[in-house]
Amino acid sequence: FQTDVEICLIGGSCKSPIERFWNGNDMIYILQKARHNEESDPVEESNPDDTSYALELLSKESSGPVALSVRTAKQLISLYTMVQNPNMSHLKTGELVVLPPLGIRCDGSDPEHTYWLGAEPLKAGKKITGINLYMVTCDGPTADKSCFANLEELITAHKTMHHSSVVMTKGSAQYELLRAAALEDTIVESTSNINVDMTWNTVNKILETPVLTSAATLNITLEAGDPGSPVYQLYRELQFLLALSEGLKTGVTQWPEPLESESAVEQVQELLTDLKNKLDRFCISENENGTEKIKCDTAAVDSSIKSVFSERGDLDFAEQLWCKMRSKCVSSYQELAECFTLVIKSLERGEIQPWIRQGSSSLLGKLIQQSYHGKIEVVSLSGITPIQMLLEIGLDKMKKDYVSFFIVKSASSLLFQDYFISTSVDLQEQVHRVQKLHHMLEIMVSCTVLLQFKHENLFPLTQICMKYYKENPLNEKHVFQLPIRPAVVKKFCQNDDPEIWKVDVISGHGQKEVRTTWQVSTNPPVEHMTSNNTGLSSDSTVNGSSEERMYYIAMAKCSQVHFT
Numbered sequence: 160f161q162t163d164v165e166i167c168l169i170g171g172s173c174k175s176p177i178e179r180f181w182n183g184n185d186m187i188y189i190l191q192k193a194r195h196n197e198e199s200d201p202v203e204e205s206n207p208d209d210t211s212y213a214l215e216l217l218s219k220e221s222s223g224p225v226a227l228s229v230r231t232a233k234q235l236i237s238l239y240t241m242v243q244n245p246n247m248s249h250l251k252t253g254e255l256v257v258l259p260p261l262g263i264r265c266d267g268s269d270p271e272h273t274y275w276l277g278a279e280p281l282k283a284g285k286k287i288t289g290i291n292l293y294m295v296t297c298d299g300p301t302a303d304k305s306c307f308a309n310l311e312e313l314i315t316a317h318k319t320m321h322h323s324s325v326v327m328t329k330g331s332a333q334y335e336l337l338r339a340a341a342l343e344d345t346i347v348e349s350t351s352n353i354n355v356d357m358t359w360n361t362v363n364k365i366l367e368t369p370v371l372t373s374a375a376t377l378n379i380t381l382e383a384g385d386p387g388s389p390v391y392q393l394y395r396e397l398q399f400l401l402a403l404s405e406g407l408k409t410g411v412t413q414w415p416e417p418l419e420s421e422s423a424v425e426q427v428q429e430l431l432t433d434l435k436n437k438l439d440r441f442c443i444s445e446n447e448n449g450t451e452k453i454k455c456d457t458a459a460v461d462s463s464i465k466s467v468f469s470e471r472g473d474l475d476f477a478e479q480l481w482c483k484m485r486s487k488c489v490s491s492y493q494e495l496a497e498c499f500t501l502v503i504k505s506l507e508r509g510e511i512q513p514w515i516r517q518g519s520s521s522l523l524g525k526l527i528q529q530s531y532h533g534k535i536e537v538v539s540l541s542g543i544t545p546i547q548m549l550l551e552i553g554l555d556k557m558k559k560d561y562v563s564f565f566i567v568k569s570a571s572s573l574l575f576q577d578y579f580i581s582t583s584v585d586l587q588e589q590v591h592r593v594q595k596l597h598h599m600l601e602i603m604v605s606c607t608v609l610l611q612f613k614h615e616n617l618f619p620l621t622q623i624c625m626k627y628y629k630e631n632p633l634n635e636k637h638v639f640q641l642p643i644r645p646a647v648v649k650k651f652c653q654n655d656d657p658e659i660w661k662v663d664v665i666s667g668h669g670q671k672e673v674r675t676t677w678q679v680s681t682n683p684p685v686e687h688m689t690s691n692n693t694g695l696s697s698d699s700t701v702n703g704s705s706e707e708r709m710y711y712i713a714m715a716k717c718s719q720v721h722f723t
Contacts, residue, residue, distance in 0.1 A: 164227065164235070165193040168259065176686060177262045177275055179661075180295050180676055180715035186259035190235060191225040191687070226266040226687045232276045235263055240290050243280050244722050257287060264687050271296045274685045281670050281719065289721035291673075297684055299711035306712060308677045310365050314664055317675040320718070323666035330362040332369050333659040334651050336377075337609065351381040353605065354658065355648045362662045366679070368652050375648060377641045379620075383601050390604050393560070397597050399485050400557060403550040404590040407543055414490050423488035427498045430483055434476075434511040471563060476513030477523050478556040484549060496545045499523075503538060506530040516559075520582045521551035547586070554589055561596040564603070565621060578629050595628040598635060616643060656708050658682070676715035684713040 169175055170186040177187070227235075239261050241247050260279035267274050277293035298306070314326055337353040356376045357369035369375075384394050399415070406412030474482070480502065489495050505511045506526060515527040522538070529535040538544065558580045579592050602624060606612040612620070620641050627637065645652075661678040678684060688711075 163193055163231070165191050165225075167191075170259075175262070177277065177295070179678070179684065180275070180713070181260075181262070181277060181293055181717075188259055188261045189264070190227065190232075190261065191264040192227050194225070226264040226274070229265045229267075229269040229273050229276070232263040232265045232273075236261070236276050236278050236292070239278050240292075240720070243278075243287055243290060245287055246722055255287065257282060257285070262293075264685075267297065267688065272298055274688055275715075281721075283670075288670075288723055289719055291717055291719055293715065293717045295685070295713060295715045297688055297711055297713040300681075300709035301712070302707040302709050307365055307679065308712075308714075310362065310662065313662070313675060313677055317664040317666065317673075320675075320716070321666055321673050323673075326664055326666045327360070328362040329358065329360055329663045329665065330367065330369065331356065331358045331659075331661045331663075332652070332657040333357070334648065334655060335658050336648060336651050337605075351385065351605070352378070353381075353609065354378050355643070355651070357645065357652070365662070365677075366657075366660055369645065371645050371649070373645045375643050375645045377606075377643050377648075379602055379606070379639045379641070380636065381598070381601050381605060382635045383598055388601060388604070389608060390601060393557075393600070394597065396485060396553075397557065397594065400550065400553045400590060400593065403546055403553065404587060406546050407550065408587065410543075412492065412546060414492070416490065421488075423484050423490070423494050424497050424501070426483045426488055427480065427501055430479065431501060431505050431511060434513060435505070471560065474556075475516040475519075476527065477515055477519065477521060477552040478559070480523075481549070481552045481556045485553065489549075492545065495549060496540045499540055499545050499548060503535070503540075506535055509533070516555070519555060521555055522548050523552055524555070550586060550590075554586070554593060557593055558596070561593070561600055564600060565596075579625075591633065592628075594633050598633065599624040599628065602639065610647060612647075616641065616647065671719070673717050673719060674715075675717075676713075678713045678715075679710040680713070681708060681710060684711055 167189045168186065169189055175181075175187050176189065239258070243255070243258060245255055257280055260277065262275060262277045265273045265276055271294075273294055274297050275293065275295035277295075279291040279293070280287050281289040281291060310328075314328070317323065317326060333354055333356050335352070335354045337351060354377075356378065357373045359370050359373040383397075385391065388394065402413050402415075480498075484495070484498055489498070502523070503526065507530075509530070512530065513527055515524050519525075519528075522544075526535045526538065562580060579596050581592075582589065584592075599621065603612075603617060603621065606620065607617065610616075620639070623639055623641060627639065631637075659678065659680040661676060664675040664677075665672060667673050
């Protein structure tokens with residue numbers, strides 16, 4: 160079989176492709192049809208701690224069929240079972256070694272449409288006493304619920320097969336929340352995904368709604384930059400910050416096309432003139448009620464999120480300058496240098512005495528603080544200096560924006576956030592950490608708007624995100640998981656059909672435990688499955704009804720063979 164079979168050893172942090180039907184050991188062999196490649200060995204073993212195997216396996220699957228025939232799979236299962244049987248000493252296989260469980264991809268060509276066959280040794284200490292055999296079959300997609308199993312029949316069949324008198328049932332379901340909320344609230348759906356996994360004991364009927372005593376886990380994957388996001392304007396502001404950062408590294412800055420008829424130089428000159436005429440305009444006082452708020456990108460946030468991400472009214476001069484000069488206005492290096500020339504000359508002449516936030520580490524902030532004493536150092540506005548100055552004030556402003564949200568909305572500890580606002584690292588690393596803050600913001604805002612999250616959920620979610628990002632680089636594909644009360648998602652479970660619904664019928668304990676699994680899902684439950692009804696998507700319907708969803712129906716059974 161070596162030339163026809165490819166072996167992959169999955170373990171560690173790698174996700175098993177069969178885990179939804181079979182919660183086996185940490186390590187498992189996956190057998191599939193070999194792809195003949197002169198540069199690769201037919202037997203591949205991946206490092207259990209190396210997640211790169213998963214991408215490699217996916218790329219192979221996407222390029223064509225990888226399943227073996229059911230007949231070949233059964234032969235391989237037989238060989239595996241014989242090798243693990245201590246009574247087969249005449250085979251002279253040498254010292255008996257307990258192998259990891261085995262899963263074999265099948266092509267579904269048999270009448271039962273088998274897509275997985277599996278085996279796992281049963282042990283008593285170091286001795287192999289038997290083997291568990293698994294079979295996963297699948298049909299669909301279909302919207303015909305008459306094809307669905309009857310729970311009582313499932314239980315009866317399980318009892319008959321395993322000679323069990325006592326069984327228990329466990330239910331699980333997954334609901335897609337982001338799409339349901341998008342349809343209801345007309346928020347544009349993105350490629351991001353928010354879903355909830357529900358599990359509960361004692362199932363009474365097929366496709367029943369999860370009970371309020373279920374265990375619920377929210378799974379959140381969000382990619383920043385969705386134009387439908389309420390904080391999309393902040394994302395654009397971040398993109399300008401990233402363009403400046405990239406310009407410092409490469410020496411080439413991608414300047415945006417100006418979106419305003421008034422140039423950045425004209426807007427900065429207006430700001431300086433206004434300051435000269437009203438020197439005390441930006442002196443913040445708790446008793447002052449007439450302070451005019453400067454328009455900035457924070458104020459441009461979509462109205463649906465204003466109550467979540469409120470406009471800051473305490474912008475200092477540097478932050479207001481950033482708002483004037485950012486991507487809507489500054490369109491060239493020359494224009495940027497001219498803007499800073501105007502500011503520095505006004506400071507040198509003492510025409511303005513703007514307020515700057517205490518502790519500002521930017522070069523402009525230091526110049527403003529020096530101006531309070533009547534003298535500022537000479538700065539040459541050449542080379543990368545103007546870009547670095549703009550990047551510094553943008554970083555300061557955006558850090559304050561994000562931190563204000565996390566402190567006010569989720570009451571997160573400032574001590575925990577020192578990592579994200581630290582100025583002790585270089586500018587490139589500071590920009591990277593601001594990207595992490597923005598990703599966290601998009602997650603919090605989405606959950607607040609779509610799921611009406613309050614402090615009880617925002618606080619632990621914030622802590623989960625911060626802990627991850629203190630230890631890992633930016634990763635918008637990461638799935639953040641948060642345990643929640645089922646009541647939070649009650650309306651979704653009651654009003655929408657599940658993406659996945661599963662029941663396990665279980666009997667026995669420990670190594671003698673056996674289970675029968677029945678599942679429906681809107682997507683193929685196995686990666687290598689070819690639909691029997693090509694052209695039908697999970698949203699397709701029967702007889703034109705928009706209420707009926709198409710489901711794949713899968714069944715997983717196991718049986719035990721004892722050697723002693």
